[in-house]
Amino acid sequence: MRRDDGSPGFGVYIHWPFCAAKCPYCDFNSHVRHQPVDQERFAEAFRREMAGMRERTGPREVTSIFLGGGTPSLMKPETVGAVLDAVAANWTVPDGIEITLEANPTSVEANRFRGYRAAGVNRVSLGVQALNDIDLRFLGRMHNVTEALTAIDLAREIFPRLSFDLIYARPLQTLEAWEAELRQAIGYAADHLSLYQLTIEEGTPFYALHRAKKFAIPDPDHAADLYELTQTVTAQAGLPAYEVSNHAVPGAESRHNLTYWRYGDYVGIGPGAHGRFVEGRQRIVTIAERHPENWLAAVEQNGTGITSGEQLTSWEEADELLLMGLRLREGIEVHRYEALANRGFEPERLSFLQQQGLVESIGNSRLRATQAGMSVLDALVADLAQ
Amino acid sequence: MNTPLSHIRNFSIVAHIDHGKSTLADRLIQLCGGLDAREMEGKEQVLDNMDIEKERGITIKAQTVRLAYTAKNGETYTLNLIDTPGHVDFAYEVSRSLRACEGSLLVVDASQGVEAQTLANVYQAIDANHEIVVVLNKVDLPAAEPERIKEQVEEVIGIDASQAVMISAKTGLGVPDVLEAIVQQLPPPREGDATKPLKAMLVDSWYDAYLGVIVLVRVIDGVLKKGQTIRMMGTGAKYPVERTGFFTPKMIQADQIGPGEFGFITASIKEVADTRVGDTITEDKRPTEAALAGFKPAQPVVFCGLFPVDAADFEDLRSAMGKLRLNDASFSFEMETSAALGFGFRCGFLGLLHLEIIQERLEREFNLDLIATAPSVVYRLVMADGGVQELHNPADMPDVMKIAAIEEPWIRATILTPDDYLGGILKLCQDRRGIQADLSYVGKRAMLVYDLPLNEVVFDFYDRLKSISKGYASFDYHLTDYREGDLVKMSILVNDEPVDALSMLVHRTAAEKRGRVLCEKLKDLIPQHMFKIPIQAAIGGRIIARETISALRKDVTAKCYGGDVTRKRKLLEKQKEGKKRMRQFGKVEIPQEAFIQALKMGDS
Numbered sequence: 001m002r003r004d005d006g007s008p009g010f011g012v013y014i015h016w017p018f019c020a021a022k023c024p025y026c027d028f029n030s031h032v033r034h035q036p037v038d039q040e041r042f043a044e045a046f047r048r049e050m051a052g053m054r055e056r057t058g059p060r061e062v063t064s065i066f067l068g069g070g071t072p073s074l075m076k077p078e079t080v081g082a083v084l085d086a087v088a089a090n091w092t093v094p095d096g097i098e099i100t101l102e103a104n105p106t107s108v109e110a111n112r113f114r115g116y117r118a119a120g121v122n123r124v125s126l127g128v129q130a131l132n133d134i135d136l137r138f139l140g141r142m143h144n145v146t147e148a149l150t151a152i153d154l155a156r157e158i159f160p161r162l163s164f165d166l167i168y169a170r171p172l173q174t175l176e177a178w179e180a181e182l183r184q185a186i187g188y189a190a191d192h193l194s195l196y197q198l199t200i201e202e203g204t205p206f207y208a209l210h211r212a213k214k215f216a217i218p219d220p221d222h223a224a225d226l227y228e229l230t231q232t233v234t235a236q237a238g239l240p241a242y243e244v245s246n247h248a249v250p251g252a253e254s255r256h257n258l259t260y261w262r263y264g265d266y267v268g269i270g271p272g273a274h275g276r277f278v279e280g281r282q283r284i285v286t287i288a289e290r291h292p293e294n295w296l297a298a299v300e301q302n303g304t305g306i307t308s309g310e311q312l313t314s315w316e317e318a319d320e321l322l323l324m325g326l327r328l329r330e331g332i333e334v335h336r337y338e339a340l341a342n343r344g345f346e347p348e349r350l351s352f353l354q355q356q357g358l359v360e361s362i363g364n365s366r367l368r369a370t371q372a373g374m375s376v377l378d379a380l381v382a383d384l385a386q
Numbered sequence: 387m388n389t390p391l392s393h394i395r396n397f398s399i400v401a402h403i404d405h406g407k408s409t410l411a412d413r414l415i416q417l418c419g420g421l422d423a424r425e426m427e428g429k430e431q432v433l434d435n436m437d438i439e440k441e442r443g444i445t446i447k448a449q450t451v452r453l454a455y456t457a458k459n460g461e462t463y464t465l466n467l468i469d470t471p472g473h474v475d476f477a478y479e480v481s482r483s484l485r486a487c488e489g490s491l492l493v494v495d496a497s498q499g500v501e502a503q504t505l506a507n508v509y510q511a512i513d514a515n516h517e518i519v520v521v522l523n524k525v526d527l528p529a530a531e532p533e534r535i536k537e538q539v540e541e542v543i544g545i546d547a548s549q550a551v552m553i554s555a556k557t558g559l560g561v562p563d564v565l566e567a568i569v570q571q572l573p574p575p576r577e578g579d580a581t582k583p584l585k586a587m588l589v590d591s592w593y594d595a596y597l598g599v600i601v602l603v604r605v606i607d608g609v610l611k612k613g614q615t616i617r618m619m620g621t622g623a624k625y626p627v628e629r630t631g632f633f634t635p636k637m638i639q640a641d642q643i644g645p646g647e648f649g650f651i652t653a654s655i656k657e658v659a660d661t662r663v664g665d666t667i668t669e670d671k672r673p674t675e676a677a678l679a680g681f682k683p684a685q686p687v688v689f690c691g692l693f694p695v696d697a698a699d700f701e702d703l704r705s706a707m708g709k710l711r712l713n714d715a716s717f718s719f720e721m722e723t724s725a726a727l728g729f730g731f732r733c734g735f736l737g738l739l740h741l742e743i744i745q746e747r748l749e750r751e752f753n754l755d756l757i758a759t760a761p762s763v764v765y766r767l768v769m770a771d772g773g774v775q776e777l778h779n780p781a782d783m784p785d786v787m788k789i790a791a792i793e794e795p796w797i798r799a800t801i802l803t804p805d806d807y808l809g810g811i812l813k814l815c816q817d818r819r820g821i822q823a824d825l826s827y828v829g830k831r832a833m834l835v836y837d838l839p840l841n842e843v844v845f846d847f848y849d850r851l852k853s854i855s856k857g858y859a860s861f862d863y864h865l866t867d868y869r870e871g872d873l874v875k876m877s878i879l880v881n882d883e884p885v886d887a888l889s890m891l892v893h894r895t896a897a898e899k900r901g902r903v904l905c906e907k908l909k910d911l912i913p914q915h916m917f918k919i920p921i922q923a924a925i926g927g928r929i930i931a932r933e934t935i936s937a938l939r940k941d942v943t944a945k946c947y948g949g950d951v952t953r954k955r956k957l958l959e960k961q962k963e964g965k966k967r968m969r970q971f972g973k974v975e976i977p978q979e980a981f982i983q984a985l986k987m988g989d990s
Contacts, residue, residue, distance in 0.1 A: 013948060029949075196944040196945050197944045198944075199945070220938070220940040220941070223939075224940040227940065244944065244946070245944050260946075260947050266948055272949070273949065274948055274949040274951070274952065276951070287952070316955060319955050319958055319959070320951050320954075320955050323946075323951065323955060323958060324951065353916075356916065358916055375940050375941075375942055376916050376939065376940065376941045376942060377941070377942040378942050378943060379915075379916050379941045381958065382958060382962065382965070383916070385962060386965060
């Protein structure tokens with residue numbers, strides 16, 4: 001397995017937009033189809049989209065590939081193989097780079113794990129979400145705890161690397177209950193965990209239910225306590241946070257996600273996928289049509305599903321760098337920010353935030369949010385970006 | 387030719403809001419043929435020109451209408467109806483308008499009876515030596531009790547109501563009797579000699595986009611003609627008269643205005659500020675010997691800062707204020723800078739209603755979003771060195787060590803209320819440092835007379851009075867004198883930084899309570915920051931109230947990957963945009979909304 005060299009890198013993201021059912025908290029671009037999806041046709045469209053994208057990026061060396069969704073574990077292993085072959089046909093894909101696939105821990109999907117491994121996937125990220133059945137039902141998941149644990153075992157056996165997700169700060173969740181669940185999860189974990197607080201996103205079924213006061217999520221104080229507890233417990237267990245919600249044994253961080261947070265280049269292939277990369281001398285954004293069948297038709301007719309895009313100004317790049325970079329424990333390279341923003345941080349503001357224990361310098365060149373700063377990062381970024 | 391004095395009647399109408407003054411005026415105009423039915427139609431009220439006047443049922447600018455009335459005796463009379471501003475804020479204008487005529491119609495709602503405002507105005511009319519015709523309106527309504535109200539008028543006001551005219555202005559019932567009563571009961575002008583040098587009173591003036599400043603005059607002696615050069619005796623300014631005429635209410639040009647008559651002139655006057663209500667107009671080459679007595683320029687009584695919500699609107703605000711001042715010389719403004727609110731203006735008003743009207747007109751007619759600071763009265767500072775200074779803005783208060791005493795304006799307030807609410811109102815007046823001068827009964831209603839410090843009244847007194855009395859109490863006041871008060875300047879500190887827009891002068895006994903309320907309010911209005919923020923009220927160096935806004939503990943997007951970046955950036959841009967609308971105090975950002983809400987203080 002390749003080691004992280006600290007560079008932002010060049011990632012390839014592939015979006016599989018289908019799910020067996022829509023989870024009530026999810027606002028991602030996912031769609032439920034009651035007819036079987038023509039996977040060969042989609043694979044062909046991915047191939048065409050990639051070829052077009054290759055024209056724009058030029059030859060690059062890929063540092064990671066990520067199959068996300070939706071539910072990519074609904075793809076047949078052959079489809080995954082075809083897509084990965086297409087990546088290799090367009091860019092240089094060194095041996096051993098991180099290739100992740102997101103999977104649901106149901107028994108049906110676990111049956112395909114060996115096929116994915118054979119196709120080249122070397123890391124899975126399982127959407128476990130909770131380790132109690134009541135909460136799994138509340139979250140609208142189609143698996144139970146037993147199935148999840150079986151899937152984890154199987155994945156550990158098959159894949160060199162494994163991560164799974166949990167959603168916490170659920171309604172009525174106490175510190176004690178979460179600590180017990182988290183410790184249990186750490187027991188099953190390999191080298192990586194994603195621990196997200198439940199947030200209520202507009203347009204989701206939870207949004208309406210929450211507004212109608214059918215349930216309540218923890219208030220900011222309790223959420224902050226849960227967050228602090230999470231940081232402490234994971235750090236003690238050797239899985240410290242390397243990003244707001246991501247924990248890993250040092251060295252086992254997700255290479256692909258680091259590319260996002262280090263504000264590197266990535267191409268986004270598939271319905272609703274976003275890309276950001278340097279084209280010519282300018283950093284550009286690509287945004288693909290969200291609706292799967294419309295995206296498919298666009299690719300088949302025009303050779304691309306990209307419907308919009310923009311050239312970022314260096315100011316916008318500076319904002320994005322800050323937004324993404326401060327999420328990382330490694331922080332940002334101040335130099336890079338200053339060059340893009342064409343200014344430094346206001347010294348007075350910075351020293352005040354340091355005094356308040358919200359940011360700290362690492363050596364002479366980097367700036368990061370402290371743990372306290374991390375839990376109010378949105379406010380912190382808004383303050384620094386002024 | 388001029389109308390002989392014996393055939394002129396000049397009168398005004400005194401009434402409480404809603405008692406039917408404007409409707410009656412419309413009827414009189416209609417009966418005398420000033421406007422035909424078609425012209426009346428679609429006009430809610432002929433005399434109220436401004437939207438705000440119509441909506442609030444009040445008159446801000448004086449107007450006159452000349453009516454030709456053929457009486458039962460076969461003679462044709464010229465009746466000049468002078469519509470005066472009804473509100474105490476315009477008391478000076480009212481008193482001048484009243485002095486320009488000889489009689490008044492006192493219109494009283496036959497079911498509601500006499501109100502505080504009626505009292506104040508009718509006393510002014512009596513002071514101006516008016517004969518008074520009592521008109522009971524709405525006698526057709528089932529709730530009307532004309533006999534009881536007649537008694538009330540006699541008892542409370544002390545005038546003869548035996549000849550009261552019973553009408554319904556709405557249906558027109560009895561209105562011809564009003565015209566007849568005007569001719570029979572009201573006197574003609576007492577003096578007036580067409581051969582004497584010109585002597586006329588400037589009753590009012592306003593700006594017209596086509597004609598420039600229009601001046602409303604009442605001629606006492608002499609004749610006012612086109613082509614004359616006139617002189618304003620108060621200001622000394624001279625102008626050639628361009629037009630003369632009168633209103634029917636249509637503007638009709640006429641060659642001249644004779645003694646005893648009302649009319650208008652235009653004379654290339656650029657600004658209303660060049661004309662002063664009450665000034666004497668004479669002919670430059672043959673001036674009158676003595677100006678009319680009692681002329682004084684209007685003095686602002688209440689001040690407040692007006693700031694644009696969007697700093698970019700500052701110039702628009704300046705130009706809008708300039709335009710309003712063209713028509714309202716009693717409104718004054720000068721530039722002011724506030725750390726909290728940026729650039730704006732310190733404005734002077736005749737009273738609270740005047741303030742509200744100006745603010746509303748700026749917002750409505752000029753489409754401006756404004757923040758008004760807490761209204762403040764004009765304090766007199768007696769300095770240790772014996773000098774006297776006026777203080778218009780608490781933020782400008784000099785070092786207390788240099789001040790020997792602070793004097794504040796007091797008013798005499800008359801409140802009429804149904805008995806049920808008397809207890810609550812007495813308490814309100816006591817809480818506001820009131821001194822009871824009288825308590826009597828007018829039928830079933832209590833009439834309270836209180837002396838009150840004006841600074842307690844500008845502070846939401848009227849709203850409280852309305853809510854205590856469920857809207858039934860009526861209230862009127864006039865300024866009486868300045869009295870020394872134990873007043874202190876209360877400052878508000880946010881994160882140890884004083885916020886100038888929130889400082890105020892308060893009575894020492896009320897300071898703590900008011901400080902506490904303000905701190906509590908601000909605690910809810912200022913958003914959490916990444917650090918805790920103390921909010922304090924202080925008198926000098928002494929903290930009298932304190933609240934703390936706890937630090938923000940959780941504000942971070944849980945999940946953020948590649949696809950989200952554009953959306954996140956747009957959110958960040960919005961946040962940055964929002965911060966522009968906040969005011970920075972040291973490290974604390976206070977949304978403008980917080981100032982608006984904090985200054986809209988509830989009772990405390």
